Amino acid sequence: MARVRKQPVRSSEDVRDGFDALAELYYAYWGEFFHLAIFEKGDDPADVAAAYERTHERYFAAIGGATATRVLELACGGGALSAWMADRTAGEVVGVDFSSRQLAHAAKRVARRQRPNLRFVRHDIMHLAHLDEGCFDAAICLDAACYLPDRGAALRQVATCLQPGARLLLVDWCRSEQATTLQRELLLEPLCRYWAIAELGCVSGYRTAFRAAGFRVVKVEDLSEHVMANWERGYHAALRALAEPIGVTRLLGMSAARVRHGARFVQAAKDQVQVALLAKAAAESGALRYVSVLAERRRG
Numbered sequence: 042m043a044r045v046r047k048q049p050v051r052s053s054e055d056v057r058d059g060f061d062a063l064a065e066l067y068y069a070y071w072g073e074f075f076h077l078a079i080f081e082k083g084d085d086p087a088d089v090a091a092a093y094e095r096t097h098e099r100y101f102a103a104i105g106g107a108t109a110t111r112v113l114e115l116a117c118g119g120g121a122l123s124a125w126m127a128d129r130t131a132g133e134v135v136g137v138d139f140s141s142r143q144l145a146h147a148a149k150r151v152a153r154r155q156r157p158n159l160r161f162v163r164h165d166i167m168h169l170a171h172l173d174e175g176c177f178d179a180a181i182c183l184d185a186a187c188y189l190p191d192r193g194a195a196l197r198q199v200a201t202c203l204q205p206g207a208r209l210l211l212v213d214w215c216r217s218e219q220a221t222t223l224q225r226e227l228l229l230e231p232l233c234r235y236w237a238i239a240e241l242g243c244v245s246g247y248r249t250a251f252r253a254a255g256f257r258v259v260k261v262e263d264l265s266e267h268v269m270a271n272w273e274r275g276y277h278a279a280l281r282a283l284a285e286p287i288g289v290t291r292l293l294g295m296s297a298a299r300v301r302h303g304a305r306f307v308q309a310a311k312d313q314v315q316v317a318l319l320a321k322a323a324a325e326s327g328a329l330r331y332v333s334v335l336a337e338r339r340r341g
């Protein structure tokens with residue numbers, strides 16, 4: 042059996058500091074959404090905006106967002122999806138994240154265009170039971186659960202905020218249960234190290250954790266084959282970043298970020314190039330999976 046070597050446990054503060062530090066870099070190099078876009082056969086891989094639009098429509102329909110009265114976005118980052126959802130429901134949308142830099146980005150978005158049904162709250166998902174926001178009838182969490190120190194405990198916390206029958210869609214980076222020892226050692230472990238992830242989850246682990254937290258699993262989908270164009274995009278963005286001469290604007294931006302976030306920022310920014318190379322290799326090898334779990338909070 043393959044040996045599973047866990048990464049040294051990073052504290053929530055490490056993860057939060059990382060997202061604080063890298064927020065602007067991600068927005069500059071990746072865009073407003075930190076999750077992956079789904080591409081169907083025949084879609085133009087260069088039309089990323091259209092793919093995101095279809096992806097969001099699909100996710101929003103899955104949680105019944107249009108008719109929900111209160112929608113919770115867990116780990117909302119810069120708030121782009123929360124804003125997208127607020128434009129498509131008469132219900133209230135609350136975005137929660139623990140990174141102040143991400144939420145500063147979300148605040149700028151709100152300042153640009155007021156949406157009376159949209160709010161952002163700074164909070165740690167691991168302590169959601171203390172979130173003084175009442176109950177929600179739909180929830181979504183994209184590309185963030187892998188950072189949580191204990192996914193089972195997090196799901197139990199999420200359950201406390203959901204009404205019976207409420208739907209939760211969780212999309213996460215997972216490891217293949219068939220990943221070889223070498224794939225783990227050479228691809229997944231370094232990827233986790235760069236990303237401050239203790240250990241990637243897997244489909245069977247999620248099924249068990251959802252059930253134990255009081256959810257009925259409605260549908261599990263492996264979306265890996267549909268998100269390959271994203272890894273390709275990240276890979277080419279990394280190569281471009283390496284090829285470009287460092288201009289004055291970028292240098293000034295990097296220096297300002299170094300002053301704000303410390304020397305660790307420069308290393309973390311450089312690490313993102315390695316991440317892009319590793320992620321493409323890990324996805325193409327089949328070891329890294331992109332999985333969605335749609336679940337319903339059990340009644341009674």
Ligand SMILES: C[S@@+](CC[C@H](N)C(=O)[O-])C[C@H]1O[C@@H](n2cnc3c(N)ncnc32)[C@H](O)[C@@H]1O
Binds near residue numbers: 116164165185188
């Ligand atoms: C890769 S980003 C995804 C952001 C957003 N869901 C999206 O798809 O654009 C991961 C986000 O998870 C947030 N996050 C990680 N752990 C968290 C926690 N324990 N509580 C709240 N937010 C957390 C980070 O601050 C970051 O904004």
